[in-house]
Amino acid sequence: MQGLVVCLALSVQVLVAEAAGLRRGPPAMYVLGDSILDVGNNNYLPGADVFRANRPYYGIDFPGRIPTGRFSNGFNTADYIAKSMGLVRSPPPYLSLAPNNLSLVLAALTTGVSYASAGAGILDSTNSGKCIPLSRQLEYFNATRAKMLAAAGSPAVTALLSKSIFLVTFGSNDLFVFAAAEQASNRSEAEQQSDAATLFADLFSKYSAAITELYAMGARKFAIINLGVLGCVPAVRVLDAAESCSAGLNQLAAGFDDALRSLLAGLAPRLPGMVYSLADSFGLTQDTFADPEASGYTDIAGACCGSGRLLAEADCMPNSTLCAADRDQHVFWDRYHPSQRASLLTAQAFYDGPPKYTEPINFMQLAQST
Secondary structure (H helix, E strand, C coil): CHHHHHHHHHHHHHHHHHHHCCCCCCCCEEEECCCCCCCCHHHHCCCCCCCCCCCCCCCCCCCCCCCCCCCCCCCCHHHHHHHHCCCCCCCCEHHHHCCCHHHHHHHHHHCCCECCCCCCCCCCCCCCCCCCCHHHHHHHHHHHHHHHHHHHCHHHHHHHHHHCEEEECCCHHHHHHHHHHHHHHCCCHHHHHHHHHHHHHHHHHHHHHHHHHHHHCCCCEEEEECCCCHHHCHHHHCCCCCCCCCHHHHHHHHHHHHHHHHHHHHHHHHCCCCEEEEECHHHHHHHHHHCHHHHCCCECCCCCEECCHHHCCCCCCCCCEECCCCHHHECECCCCCECHHHHHHHHHHHHHCCHHHEECCCHHHHHHCC
16 A cells, blocks of 8 residues: 555656646646536436436437436537646546545546536535535545545645646526526516525625635636526527527626626635636627527527427437437537537637637636646
8 A cells, every 4th residue: 555655646746747847738627517517427426306417319429429427419518628638538527436545546646536516506505415516516525635645645736736727617507596486486676686686695605615615725726617698598598489598597697707707806816826717608608699600500599409499398318309400500409508519619719719708818828827
């Protein structure tokens, strides 16, 4: 065992040296978030109501046509960001590694680990019992870090984490749940605005605490993705007779994004050494919808796998209808999630695309920062 510890410690030192020198990317990536980034954690959760993508037609364009737990026809956004960073694909899901201490430690010290979970929110109450909320993802990372420290020692792990990327996105599910509850309650516009203000105060108190906690555990480089135009996902469009976007939900998402921008700008000066890149999913999606042909899309409203109008009245299942056109021509794969190609274009825009989609630096600059 002592020999293994020494070997792991030396391996980490080599990785850190490479990251500082010849490697174009960071030594590892740690992922916290929801279904946009989940690569299979939910497959390991108990319960019939857990959100899972472990069935056809998910993964139909993944190597081997395997449904891996990604909410995509193939790779997802986390995969393409990881590829841009120099990794083969997204780091593996934590729950697939946790039963084997050696597997977990080796992954954590070489590629990183994904804690992302479909349905997850900033609030523990969001989709409770169906996912791994932000608070639990933090606990899992802390447990991973403890094992890393035991195997490789504090100096090596501290250096590794400080040079690694922490990819984070949260908030979509909190807003979906909130909007559905508000609509069912028939509250006045003034009451809804008050409710939204109360929600945002709670969300950003917890979001700020999470970033601060990750920083205290050694994170320094944060790649954070804001919320897209939630009111335009097929599951929301199909609720409208004209299949239009929900202006109210988009307004909520825009308000969240403004608050997130302010939060990060305020946190960075108080956390020495913290560097971040905030990616604008909202702006990117708006621009895509304004000129879909420029990105090769023929359908920006409907899902590619599902049933009913816009193929958005039910989840993607083995007996669902598949879109007739090329899947690469669809922004959405199922009624909530982007297609593989949309994920690719998103990652490209955030990594080294037009400056307007990331601030204050892009993901490539974040990875190369010292």
